[in-house]
Amino acid sequence: MFAEKIRQLRENKHLLQRQVSAALDMDNALYCKIERGDRIAKREHVIKLAELLDGNEEELLKYWLADKVYDLVQSEENVNDVLNIVSENIVEYKKNKLL
Amino acid sequence: MFAEKIRQLRENKHLLQRQVSAALDMDNALYCKIERGDRIAKREHVIKLAELLDGNEEELLKYWLADKVYDLVQSEENVNDVLNIVSENIVEYKKNKLL
């Protein structure tokens, strides 16, 4: 998801992985893994990527987070049940947060 | 969410934290934190808890995971957008997983 998006963006700009990873001050092996989805980027990298590749930061962050969420729940049988519990209880969660 | 559930279950059985934590072979300070929601239990502990407190294991696991998901996304503005992305792409995610 996130991986595909940044690859698209990079290719649209005709940039090499090497160039992007240099701009992010990151080993290109690591960038490669991120772009292939076998490593998850850090939040700060997502933000830099959005800027660098002229992507929509908010959107990229959402896909990046979605990947992390999936990562967390993938082992569960009924992923949707879990997502629904979260969704239905957001307000409640926020309340408890204040304590 | 998960925290409240296990507290309920424990109180229903008239057990002390000390007793539950002993049965789980866990420091009771740690169990206390879990029951208050300031620490997240390990999966194995959730399973043992379900058994010990006569709770529904599957349900407890779902609430436990929901907490973890919320933990992950709470900083994001539109949590529901993120959850929807996951939900809508589960099939797609599973496909990519195979590679």
Place this chain on the structure above:
DNA sequence: TGTATATTTGTCAAATATTGTCAAGTCAAA
């Protein structure tokens, strides 16, 4: 009040997980 027991909190060390680096690998184009 004073004592005993239960729960909660803070801090630090140990365990685990994540992120980054390096060297070696594949692949395609020239």
Place this chain on the structure above:
DNA sequence: TTTGACTTGACAATATTTGACAAATATACA
């Protein structure tokens, strides 16, 4: 067959999470 881009795997460096312990607070009750 050399070159450049990308990929992979193993390991090192960091960061995060979990657990242990001591001390603080709360609750019950003689």
